[in-house]
Structures are given as structure tokens and as C-alpha cells.
Amino acid sequence: MKVSKADTGPFDRMSIREWVEGNMRDPMVRNIFYSLLRAASYVAGPDLPAAGPVLRQLQNALKGALYLDRGWGELIEQLRQKAADLGVQLVTSAKVVSLDTRGGIVRQVVCEDGTRFDTDDVILATSPSIANQLVPFAEKTSLHKWNEQAIEVTAACLDVALKRLSEPKHQFAYGVDQTVLFSNYSRAAHLSDDGAQVVSLVKYQGKETDPDKDLQELEGVLDLMQPGWRDQLIVKQYLPKMTVCHDFAHMKRLENPGPAVPEVRGLYVAGEWASHGEVLVDAATASAKRAVQHMLALKGKERKTLYEHRGIV
Ligand SMILES: Cc1cc2nc3c(=O)[nH]c(=O)nc-3n(C[C@H](O)[C@H](O)[C@H](O)COP(=O)(O)OP(=O)(O)OC[C@H]3O[C@@H](n4cnc5c(N)ncnc54)[C@H](O)[C@@H]3O)c2cc1C
Structure with missing residues (x-):
């Protein structure tokens, strides 16, 4: 309390x-x-x-968590729709290979297929290591420092869809002596059209990971929570090392990344790793908001300087 x-x-x-x-x-x-x-x-x-x-x-x-019907993809789809309604042009499946930042000013985004986009501003929402690869002479910018201090967080994820739960009251478990979480998300969200129960297990990982051992541990928890689950299994997905975030607010951090990359005009960073004290997806959205606010504030200032000489007569 x-x-x-x-x-x-x-x-x-x-x-x-x-x-x-x-x-x-x-x-x-x-x-x-x-x-x-x-x-x-x-x-x-x-x-x-x-x-x-x-x-x-x-x-x-x-205060309560929201569980999304049909999963996180639904959130992305609504975001995409909203952006499209506002006239945003989204270019998907386009790998960015570099930025043109001649003279310390953002000029162009260069894609793998050769397409180039002219622009004054770029928000890099990749990992810090990829951001370093995309920006020429990144080692001379804060991007290098932010990459050096980054500590990646990963998790082993086991998802199963079961015809029914053998123990319907066993919906959720926090591991105390094991770094695992068990949750039947179907208890709170619509995740299947045929009534299948979608159960997710996560093993929080340290530096050393062992895919087979982690799977054994996760299946062991499932055995404990839902004995006989294999007889009810419709489909299973095991992702042994998912990146949760590329960095977070940790004790070895020297400074919070972004929003602006001070050495390159028009360059910004966003993403969960660019946290200023937020965590997970809150950090991703908060950092994006910071980058946009910084950009708009700068544009406002530039406009003011441009028209400063004008007086009202
Ligand atoms: C199992 C699991 C459960 C989670 N549960 C929760 C939860 O319950 N609540 C919560 O808030 N968060 C949760 N998270 C964390 C959440 O998923 C992250 O916070 C979020 O995905 C981070 O988003 P991001 O945009 O910072 O980075 P990312 O999602 O890593 O996005 C980076 C993007 O950059 C793209 N990219 C990379 N290089 C290039 C290039 N050269 N050109 C073009 N594009 C490029 C990649 O394709 C990728 O789409 C969970 C994560 C995991 C793994």
C-alpha cells in the first residue's frame, strides 16, 4: 500500500x-x-x-493493466490507420542502410534498394548499435557513448494454445525461486476464435543463456500449472532469445540517451532504450514524444528568428 x-x-x-x-x-x-x-x-x-x-x-x-483483444498487432494496426487518416505515408519493408549527414546536418535517408529521401530531420528508432552503423562518423557523436553503455535485456518465450485448461483456476504465477512468469492471457483478452486458451510463459534471462535448459524450465512450470497440457496442445511457439529492450535505466548508465544527437543537426533517437526513467513501451512512446517536441520547439525558434526583423506597423 x-x-x-x-x-x-x-x-x-x-x-x-x-x-x-x-x-x-x-x-x-x-x-x-x-x-x-x-x-x-x-x-x-x-x-x-x-x-x-x-x-x-x-x-x-x-492501477490495473490493459490486455489487448487479438494481441499487440491490434494496437499497431490502429496506429497505422490513424497515421494513414492524417496523411502520413508509411514505407514498409524498406531497410535503411545509411544517412547522409554531410557537414553535421541531416540531409538524406538512404535505403538498401537505392531510394533516397530528402529530409531535414530523422528520428532513429532502431537499436543503438544499428543507429551507430547508419550514421557516418558515429564514433564522434553521442551515439557511440549511448551504444557503449547499453545493456540488452532478453527473454525466452514459450506460448501455447490449449483446447482446455486441466486446472482452470491456475491462471497466473510469478516465479519466486525461478525467474519465470506464467499467464493465461485468454482469461482477460480475446485471443482465439475457437475458444483455445492462449498461455504465455516468459523466462527472464541473464547474460548467459541456454535455449534447451530454458525450454525445459518453462515446460516444467507448465507441467506444474497445467498437468497433462501436452494432450490439450493445439500449437506451440518457442522463441529462445527475444530482445525485450536494447537498453534501460540501469546503475551503470552515464547519461540518458536523446532526444537529440547534439553533434548532428536534425538527428534524434527514440525507442525503449532511449528511456529517461520510463520502462518498456512507455519508454518507447515517451522518447518519441520527446524527439518530436524537441524538433517542433527548434522549428518554432528558427521561424521566430526568420521573421524577427518584421514589425507590425
Ligand atoms: C516477450 C515480451 C513481452 C513484452 N511485454 C511487454 C508488456 O507487457 N508491456 C510493455 O510495455 N512492453 C512489453 N515488452 C517490451 C516491448 O515489446 C518493447 O518496449 C517495444 O517493442 C520496444 O519498441 P522499440 O520501438 O523501442 O524497439 P523495437 O520494437 O526493437 O523496434 C525497432 C525497429 O527498428 C527496425 N529496424 C532496425 N534496423 C532497421 C533498418 N536498418 N532499417 C529500417 N528499420 C530498421 C526493426 O525492424 C524494428 O521494427 C515486451 C517484450 C517482449 C520481448
Whole structure:
């Protein structure tokens, strides 16, 4: 209850472990908090993530989470539709191979098939390592520093669609002694047309990963939660190492990335890794908003300078 109302700002420069050890006395409560904060951050260990951002995520989650009917693709589709209605032209399946930034000014986006787009501004929403590859002389810009400090977060994901649940009351489980999460998302969202139950399991990974061992662990949890699930199986998908994010607000971070790349005029970064204290997709959207606001503010200033000499007579 205290956490839901706490001012989390003071915990931005403290790790999850420091926060838990300093605020929870009961060892079991500590373990439950480690588990909850792991699920909020997707980071396996408590030593790297800054506590403040993850606690804010937990505060948001305590207000209730939204589960999307038909999954995340639905959100992307609505976004695409909204953009199209506003006249945005989306170019898909086009791999960008470089940017033309001669003289330290954004000039062109160059695609693999040779197409070039003239532009004054670019928001790079790729990973920091790809951003470094796309920008000439990136090693002389902040992009290099942001890439150097980045720590990637990955997860092993097992999704199964089951005809029915053998244990209908077993819908959700946080691992305490295992870094796993089990959730039947069909309890909250429409994910199949034939009543199949779509169950997802995630194993939060550290640096060392072992695809077979992770699968064994995830299937072990499924055995425990839904005994006999193999007899009910319609389809199974195992993704042994999914990138959750390319970087996050961690204790080794020297500075928050973006919104602007100060060395190149018109160049910005966005994406979950460009977090200024937000986590997961909130960080992706907040960083995009920051980049656009920065761009518009600069354009406003330029316009003002351009017309400054005009007076009203
Ligand atoms: C299993 C799992 C569960 C998750 N659950 C949640 C959740 O419940 N809530 C939540 O908020 N977040 C969740 N996340 C995190 C969420 O998925 C990320 O926050 C989000 O996808 C990050 O978006 P992004 O735009 O920063 O990066 P990305 O999604 O990595 O997008 C980068 C894009 O750049 C493109 N790209 C790369 N190079 C080029 C190039 N040369 N030319 C053109 N395009 C290029 C890539 O194709 C990609 O589409 C989850 C992640 C995982 C893996």
C-alpha cells in the first residue's frame, strides 16, 4: 500500500536490490518484491535496474493493466490507420542502410534498394548499435557513448494454445525461486476464435543463456500449472532469445540517451532504450514524444528568428 503512493523520484539512483534490502524486513516479502519488480522490468537480476523507474511501473500496474483483444498487432494496426487518416505515408519493408549527414546536418535517408529521401530531420528508432552503423562518423557523436553503455535485456518465450485448461483456476504465477512468469492471457483478452486458451510463459534471462535448459524450465512450470497440457496442445511457439529492450535505466548508465544527437543537426533517437526513467513501451512512446517536441520547439525558434526583423506597423 505504501509503494502505491510513494514518491519514487529519490530511488532513481538506487538499484532494486538496495531499495528492497533497505525497505523490506521480512525475507519472504523481499522475495515477493524481487519477483514483482522483475516482472515489471523484465530484468532477471536486481542489481542493475534503477529502482525508481521500475517502482513507477509497478505503481501503474497496481492501477490495473490493459490486455489487448487479438494481441499487440491490434494496437499497431490502429496506429497505422490513424497515421494513414492524417496523411502520413508509411514505407514498409524498406531497410535503411545509411544517412547522409554531410557537414553535421541531416540531409538524406538512404535505403538498401537505392531510394533516397530528402529530409531535414530523422528520428532513429532502431537499436543503438544499428543507429551507430547508419550514421557516418558515429564514433564522434553521442551515439557511440549511448551504444557503449547499453545493456540488452532478453527473454525466452514459450506460448501455447490449449483446447482446455486441466486446472482452470491456475491462471497466473510469478516465479519466486525461478525467474519465470506464467499467464493465461485468454482469461482477460480475446485471443482465439475457437475458444483455445492462449498461455504465455516468459523466462527472464541473464547474460548467459541456454535455449534447451530454458525450454525445459518453462515446460516444467507448465507441467506444474497445467498437468497433462501436452494432450490439450493445439500449437506451440518457442522463441529462445527475444530482445525485450536494447537498453534501460540501469546503475551503470552515464547519461540518458536523446532526444537529440547534439553533434548532428536534425538527428534524434527514440525507442525503449532511449528511456529517461520510463520502462518498456512507455519508454518507447515517451522518447518519441520527446524527439518530436524537441524538433517542433527548434522549428518554432528558427521561424521566430526568420521573421524577427518584421514589425507590425
Ligand atoms: C516477450 C515480451 C513481452 C513484452 N511485454 C511487454 C508488456 O507487457 N508491456 C510493455 O510495455 N512492453 C512489453 N515488452 C517490451 C516491448 O515489446 C518493447 O518496449 C517495444 O517493442 C520496444 O519498441 P522499440 O520501438 O523501442 O524497439 P523495437 O520494437 O526493437 O523496434 C525497432 C525497429 O527498428 C527496425 N529496424 C532496425 N534496423 C532497421 C533498418 N536498418 N532499417 C529500417 N528499420 C530498421 C526493426 O525492424 C524494428 O521494427 C515486451 C517484450 C517482449 C520481448
